[in-house]
Amino acid sequence: RNNNKPALVTGSTSGIGLAIAHTLARGGHPVMLHGLADPQSGARLQREFADSYGVSCGFSDADITTEGGCQQLVAETREALGNTAILVNNAGIQFTAAAHEFPAEQWHRIIAVNLSAAFFLARDVIPDMRAEGWGRVVNVASVHGMVASANKAAYCAAKHGLVGLTKVLALENADSGITANAICPGWVETPLIQPQIDAIASTEGITGDEARARLVGEKQPMPRTTHPEAIGALTLYLCGEFADTLTGATLPVDGGWTAQ
Template sequence: MGILSSKNAVVTGSTSGIGLAIARAFAAEGANITLNGLSTPEEMEAERRAIETEFGVKCRFSDANMMNGEEVTAMVVEAEQAFGSVDVLVNNAGIQHVSPIESFPDDKWEAIIRINLMAAFYSIKAALPGMKERGWGRIINTSSAHALVASPFKSAYVAAKHGMTGLTKTVALEAATFGVTVNAIAPGYVWTPLVERQIPDTMKARNMTEEQVKHDVLLAAQPTKEFVTVEEVAGVAVFLCSDAAKQMTGTTLSVDGGWTAQ
């Protein structure tokens, strides 16, 4: 029996990278899973069936657009209707754009704030009442080292992740007497499609080669000189769902190879 046996989890942005690793780790602990993302129906059906087959849990998919608050709300409501509850909510969906602020596209700024921060507001607003009523819940926000420190050319992302810190703390206080914990995980650079896609923009913004970006920009921030793995982040998420973490709430846990220790 896993620690999440009979529990139901919603993980946004879970078609690849950190989100998919968290979804699979939760399934391994017995949770039924609602996946969410932008993969093709064929790709998502293959992943959904693989999780059900491998872990013996129920798995469904929502294609809710994280840009749209009504769709985010509906995703949570539909998950509750399908499984009977949403016990664990992971706000993981995120996008990135790298550009000096004077040329930062307005539409990119708005999309990053909507997907990286506003979507979490809507999902929490929808999921928290049921968690309070049942007296148990875990809300985990995938944040970033950029919730604690800044980097050039990432104004929207840094603003959104700093906002996530404040949202995490506030909801943690509101839910503290209801058996619901609210925490954020702040990874450093994890080798995911999100990080890989920002390399060309960073090459352009800093006039560097790909290898220079990896070693002189990305891993330069992390004293371990290693990328964080998605499995390491997923392991922290599982821990936050355990009884050992029930007095941890309102925290931002750094998983960043020592980046923010500097």
């Protein structure tokens, strides 16, 4: 059984990453929490995890927009928990505008956090996984790694790139007990989607609940958002004993969005 393997979950101070961290810790994994939180709330979260689940936990607020920030995160994880056996690349950001009006700074930022950080982190932890003969890379991509939507040039480019990176990592490490997979959620109820709900509510003059229903209904046959815990449960499954040969896969959890 693999349930004592240390896991680094990027962007685990909020939303999907936080749910993944809870699920892995509940499953017995030591967890490195990470995200742009102030040190006090980071320390509080770390204590809450250690108390609730009785596993070792660390916290890092490394900004992973740069290669140096990613290296810092790997070093802090090693110090807190030892070598990373499970890497969950979850941290991600969004900005919406038409491609011909997209600010360069937002483009670079999204590519850095949603794509390049996953590469730098994987590059730096895979040698330890290979030495151990066991490892898991779980990339939280998106349906936007499989299909496109208007006004999401950088996000779609980064997420399609992340799906491609996942497949390469799966092939390169198929002989080393390491799997790499991409989870592709549709709409998940987290702070990331709130600005899009607010924008519809204000332009259409409707309530938040009506705006959420409209946003989800535009793309998903199932008119409901996915719970962050569902992504946690799938991640735990990917780290478990029956997912040994599940690698290089693109796994939609999207209420039928990409079935169309």
